Amino acid sequence: MAQGEPPLWAPWYGIPFPKAFTRFWKKYVRFDGRASRSEFWFWALWWAIGNIVTNLIDTVIGGSDSNVVGGLWALATLVGFIALTVRRLHDVNFSGLLALLFIIPPIGVLFAIVIGCIPSVREGARFDQPNRG
Numbered sequence: 001m002a003q004g005e006p007p008l009w010a011p012w013y014g015i016p017f018p019k020a021f022t023r024f025w026k027k028y029v030r031f032d033g034r035a036s037r038s039e040f041w042f043w044a045l046w047w048a049i050g051n052i053v054t055n056l057i058d059t060v061i062g063g064s065d066s067n068v069v070g071g072l073w074a075l076a077t078l079v080g081f082i083a084l085t086v087r088r089l090h091d092v093n094f095s096g097l098l099a100l101l102f103i104i105p106p107i108g109v110l111f112a113i114v115i116g117c118i119p120s121v122r123e124g125a126r127f128d129q130p131n132r133g
Contacts (some may be wrong), residue, residue: 009130011091011120012025021046025088028080031096032069033130034088041053043084085112090127094120 005019006012008027011034015023020042027033054070062068086096092115102108 007034007130009088009128009132012039013037013120015039015042017042017045024084027083029083031083031086032090032127032132033087034091034093034120034124034127035084036120037088037116037118037124040084040088041065044112045115047081050060052079087127088115089126091120093121093123093126 008023008030008031012019012023013036015036015038020039023039024043024046027035047115051070054073057069058066082099082102085099085102089096089098094115098111101111
C-alpha cells in the first residue's frame with residue numbers, strides 16, 4: 001500500500017486520478033464502507049473515457065451499428081458502479097438502498113450528480129467495517 005493510501009474499507013479523500021481507476025476495481029463488489037467525492041467523480045471520468053474508447057473500437061470493427069465492445073464495458077462496470085454509488089451514499093450518511101433510484105433514468109442521472117456533490121459527513125463512518133480489511 002502506498003504511503004497515504006487508506007485501507008480499502010475507508011474512503012480516500014483527494015485520491016489521485018490514476019489511483020481512482022485501480023481502487024474502483026479493487027473495491028468492485030464492496031457494498032460496505034464509504035467512497036469520497038473524488039473516488040466517485042474520478043471513476044465517472046474514467047467511465048466516460050472508457051465509453052469513448054469502446055465506442056471508437058466498435059465503430060472501427062463493426063461500423064456505427066456495433067455496440068459489442070461498449071456493451072461489454074457497460075456490463076463489466078455495472079456492478080462496480082452500483083457498489084461505488086452505495087459507498088458514496090454511505091459517505092453522506094444515507095442508506096445504500098437509495099441507489100435503487102438509478103432504475104428511473106432521468107431521476108437516476110440527477111441523483112448521481114446530487115450525491116456526487118454532497119460533502120462527506122462524519123456520521124457516515126457508521127458504515128465503515130475496519131475488521132473486513
